[in-house]
Amino acid sequence: MLLAGEVALVTGAARGIGLATVRLMLQHGAKVGLADIDETVGVATCSELQKEFSRNAATFIPTDVTDSMQLRRMFQTTIKEFGKVSIVCNNAGVADEQNWKKMIAVNMVAMMESTHLAVEFMSHTRGGEGGVVINVSSMGGILPMPFGPSYSASKFGIVGFTRSMTECLERDGIRVNCVCPEFTDTAMLATASMTSEQLEMVQSVGILQPEQVAEAILQLATDSSKAGAVMTVTMKRGIDFFLFPGDPGYSSKKSKL
Numbered sequence: 001m002l003l004a005g006e007v008a009l010v011t012g013a014a015r016g017i018g019l020a021t022v023r024l025m026l027q028h029g030a031k032v033g034l035a036d037i038d039e040t041v042g043v044a045t046c047s048e049l050q051k052e053f054s055r056n057a058a059t060f061i062p063t064d065v066t067d068s069m070q071l072r073r074m075f076q077t078t079i080k081e082f083g084k085v086s087i088v089c090n091n092a093g094v095a096d097e098q099n100w101k102k103m104i105a106v107n108m109v110a111m112m113e114s115t116h117l118a119v120e121f122m123s124h125t126r127g128g129e130g131g132v133v134i135n136v137s138s139m140g141g142i143l144p145m146p147f148g149p150s151y152s153a154s155k156f157g158i159v160g161f162t163r164s165m166t167e168c169l170e171r172d173g174i175r176v177n178c179v180c181p182e183f184t185d186t187a188m189l190a191t192a193s194m195t196s197e198q199l200e201m202v203q204s205v206g207i208l209q210p211e212q213v214a215e216a217i218l219q220l221a222t223d224s225s226k227a228g229a230v231m232t233v234t235m236k237r238g239i240d241f242f243l244f245p246g247d248p249g250y251s252s253k254k255s256k257l
């Protein structure tokens with residue numbers, strides 16, 4: 001029971017990586033607020049989880065993360081229901097190159113806004129207990145993705161933002177970290193329009209299961225030594241940390257992918 005007494009908020013929780021994360025957090029004793037724009041699937045999923053775990057362990061909060069008011073209400077509702085928020089997993093995301101401004105709003109701007117709200121609601125300086133924020137980026141936030149340049153930009157943005165939020169630890173008692181998974185077996189990947197060459201590239205890299213990414217998120221939620229960390233999850237190397245020039249240990253480790 002690694003998360004007994006913790007209260008988590010997960011966005012994009014109705015399916016895929018978000019749902020696998022919620023399930024693992026519930027298994028480890030957390031109470032969880034599930035936020036998603038898809039109310040029909042979100043309500044049904046949450047009701048199944050309440051039957052499996054406990055009625056009081058999970059609540060669904062219909063939320064479009066690009067709407068500032070709804071994002072704030074998501075925090076307020078979770079605190080009203082469970083008394084606090086101590087873990088925030090900003091996971092909601094889309095892959096849609098045609099609507100790239102909307103994609104930047106969901107993948108990057110909303111993650112930044114939610115992180116700022118996490119600081120507002122959880123900071124020691126405001127009487128909060130502190131905690132941890134985990135932003136879900138992608139290997140496309142470290143490597144270029146020629147078939148998804150705007151998607152890649154949104155995920156690079158999250159890596160840069162997360163690495164720059166280290167002051168939150170000392171000032172607010174909040175660790176902000178991110179996870180960069182490779183291709184993962186979810187609806188996002190299944191519905192992506194790709195050429196046969198791109199599909200071959202994906203097959204040659206391999207496809208993770210959402211539960212593997214959830215394990216990585218759980219590790220970031222419980223490892224109090226990590227702040228501003230960029231965790232990678234890959235088929236070849238499993239869970240690892242990506243080091244950038246200037247990071248302690250960079251010259252000896254030489255980050256590999």
Ligand SMILES: NC(=O)c1ccc[n+]([C@@H]2O[C@H](COP(=O)([O-])OP(=O)(O)OC[C@H]3O[C@@H](n4cnc5c(N)ncnc54)[C@H](O)[C@@H]3O)[C@@H](O)[C@H]2O)c1
Binds near residue numbers: 093189
């Ligand atoms: N699947 C992959 O290959 C892969 C790899 C690396 C990173 N990621 C990232 O992981 C995260 C989860 O993706 P997934 O693969 O589980 O995708 P998914 O499409 O299965 O799930 C995404 C969820 O986000 C929700 N969502 C979308 N827009 C929203 C909004 N405006 N407000 C609230 N919720 C919204 C959807 O309704 C859905 O439930 C995303 O940030 C994605 O970029 C995915």
Ligand SMILES: CC/C=C\C[C@H](O)/C=C/C=C\C=C\C=C\[C@@H](O)[C@@H](O)C/C=C\CCC(=O)O
Binds near residue numbers: 234
């Ligand atoms: C289409 C949307 C679905 C998923 C996107 C997602 O977030 C996953 C991204 C994962 C990896 C992206 C890798 C990009 C790689 C490119 O630079 C490519 O040219 C390199 C080729 C192989 C990479 C080898 C490896 O990862 O081991």
